[in-house]
Amino acid sequence: MKLPLCCSALLVLLLTPSFSHGGNILVIPAEGSHWINMDILLQALHSRGHTLTVVRSIKSWYIKENSSYYNTLSIPVEKNIDEELITNVMKETVQFARGTLPLTSFVHMTIGMVGIFKDFHAVLCEFVSTMLDDPAVIKTLHESRFDMVLADPCWGGGPILAKYLNVPLVYNGRWVIAEEAHFSIAPSPVSYIPVTGTGFTDRMTFLQRVKNILLYLITYIQNDVIARQIYQPICDKYLDPDHDFNQIKTDADIWLMKTDFVFDYPRPTMPNVVYIGGFQCKPAKPLPEHLEEFVQSSGEHGVVIMPMGTFVSELPDDMANEIAAAFAKLPQKVIWRYKGKRPSTLGNNTLVVDWMPQNDLLGHPKIKLFLAHGGTNGVQEAIYHGVPVVGLPLYFDQYDNLLRLQERGGAKILSIATVDKDDNFLKAIQEVLTDPSYRENMQRLSRLHRDQPVKPMDKALFWIEFVMRHKGAAHLKAQSYNMSWFTYHSVDVVLFLTAAVLLVLLTSFMFIRCLFRALCKRKVKRE
Template sequence: MRLICCCSALLLLVLLPRTCQGGNILVIPTEGSHWINMDILLQALHSRGHNLTIIRSSKSWYIKDNSTYYSTYTVPVERSIDKEIITRIMSSIIDFERGALPLMSFLHSSVGLLDTVIEAHTAVGEYVSAIIDDRELIRTLKDTKFDVVLTDPCWGSGPILAKYLNLPLVYNVRWLIPEEAHFAIAPSPISYIPVAGSGLTDKMSFFQRVKNMIFYVVSQIQAHVAAKQVYQKICEKYLGPDEDFYQLMIDADIWLMRVDFVFDYPRPTMPNVVYMGGFQCKPAKPLPQHLEEFVQSSGEHGIIIMSLGTFVSELPADMANEIAAAFAKLPQKVIWRYKGSRPDTVGNNTLIVDWMPQNDLLGHPKIKLFVAHGGTNGVQEALYHGVPVVGLPVFFDQYDNLLRLEYRGAAKILTLSTVDKDNNFLKAIQEVLNEPSYRMNMQRLSRLHRDQPIRPMDNALFWIEFVMRHKGAAHLKPASLSMSWYSYHSVDVVLFLGGAVLLVFLSTFFLIRCLCNAMCKSKVKHE
């Protein structure tokens, strides 16, 4: 008995430092919905004893200055990616999409908004410069002895600061500038991997592959323009003239990818890519009393919830009225997260709220349908709880996210140009409600998603702590990250081998020619 107690005590002493000893994590987050999922990850890291420090701008509207689980440094800036910029972009997209043809929509999103996108990146660049120019802040950051930088690389601030502070780098990632992250580091044949914004699946016809190629070229031009005009200049100023921003950006130790292959299409990947799709999802908690009473009043018909995400706070009045009128014709109760003016056509069955516990409502037994814009967080929560979706995408990846569900028979997509015409909204909702296959397909995806050997959150936490323990994960980085494009694609090897074959061919040709000439001269002399 004494031996067992001694062994138990020894085992506890061995394990205790590893489980309780916290590290110092520097977090460089992004605003909006990206902060929502980052915040969930930070709370989990704090619960494991880690010290979290966040750098935020003075214009931040999502990231609070005071928190019980992280400390902050607030950097004064003149401008930032704030509500004004985002609202302007959203309003422009909604107004344009309602009357645009597909080609014009593509040109508007890829070219028409380029100046606005560059403006946003420029604001981020000024923020990075303000951080590095603050010598007192930089001295404090260096003295703190951080173990790792955790950032979302959809903007360029995190990679630059990690390099400047010479710290290991972990990404909470799905998007880079402005492409899906896999395209930057993993083999990505565009013959079957759709580019963001293309609206394609992994099964493409010839002309769809042509379209995919065009979208790929445009996205690369956008990335090149943004990187060269904004971030490359900052790299040259603070890191040296030989530092290439693109190489710096793809040199993260671990990429925590916010998808999994139940949701996304199968594709090549890399050893330092860790999949944590649905890491923010969790079982539903009890609803507040007023919401529970409203939900229970739905009876056997159940409830529908609608949310268009963080950035779309209101819709054009005529569209909002059409949506409200459609809801009023349904037997279900509806909870609609909406901050705009109250539509005139709201029915007695519809509750309009500024905020709702989305995850808890999606996990409620009476939920029947989720009307969503297609953001990654909401789509993953719907998948986790097995709730079918009617999608109303607004911009960027939202249509592609919803398409992945529609392709698997778990969602129905409407566009901004058709949602308020010919009762399309009402018809789509009734179709998904009345056709059992939508719910069955979504619940099948939910079972696949949940059937994993380790929870996505635990997987993410392990790899963050792995990088902290080992000061990086260089052994997982492929050599391709440091190769030039012509070496990666073996263009130089092909040219060399082609040249060698040509040389052999020409040498043989001239040798035969010389022999023939010599034989002819010998024959002439003999005659």
């Protein structure tokens, strides 16, 4: 049966995507787990017909040169943030958390980390300079006529390249240099918004608020130092002299924020912030045959999984042995991603792997518990699938991420310093496995997360294409991005009004004084 012409036309309109022609996108990613997130978004963009060019180092750790869904622009550099460097830093972090570092190493860890952080950003600046000093690369960038730059805001190269090419900028991430992105772009009252690293909730005592504002000021100063010492010289060299890096780093048209308010605490936000927390989460796919057999062999007890995250592939031998011994006492089967020396206490119920399909395992009905380090990806996947968590945070934002789950009754946090003492690890696992409230609370969070009018990935794709359709989203950007802190907080206005009030008071005082003297003189003359 043939459709009428008007019906056929309507059907075509309904089936035509909102962005009918593919865009040309330049991607400035970060390494590690950040790339894993970005890569998922790139695959979705490719499926909608967009052309993607990923800028990478020839020594890139995670970002592959050859791909079926993106092109690469590989930059030859001498230095790179590689797996060995990150692994060494993580080893020191674990030793520091356990209190096993000698005094000199302790000082290096607490004070020297600022220097390490600056070195990381200096490596990226060298990467950007190498790009912009290469005529062949510049020719490629200009001839490609990109519609936009898609960047991770934790590194400063994205906004510099977007300004250099004069194209819109979209951020995919949650961090700007060393601070959570909201603190850079939205009103952030530190009276109830905890700074990452404090380990506080949104209900702080007086002393906690004191610590919170002190850490906020330290982070602000640290960001300002890195911006001015490392990134500002790049801006001065390759952009117009009036470009302040502290302003251009927040001048994105859209911020795709990898969080939501099921996971995070409620707080003020901005019109160009789009919340896509859990956008990488999806229904579980069938497991590889060997994993499915192992999972099914667990019977009614189920399975515990411990992925360890992107940056931590091994632990100190004594800690690994304690963890393996605790696993051996469980009736559950255990899948443990671990690349270190095989623990001597490993039980028959534990399968050690180099890699695991984390999302697919979390979505399997046999999975009873997720032993998580607290990375954003893992925490959001646990929420999506409703799996309770025992947390072992190591660094950065991991404790704060897990704290949000613990506050909502879905997780229990263990300190890395006490994980191998008094059977704490085993007791925490048994508590979460036997107390049904943990699973019930996580399933409640899962229902809240899934109950959205638009899927997070669809929101991300819409707003990326929106920016390409309209050549930016300037109407959503607040003027605050172009203000100094002095103007933003109305310090000049407060000083002016204070001066005006003082002037009025002084004038009134002088007038009353003169009037009083005049009256006194008249009285004396009469006498």
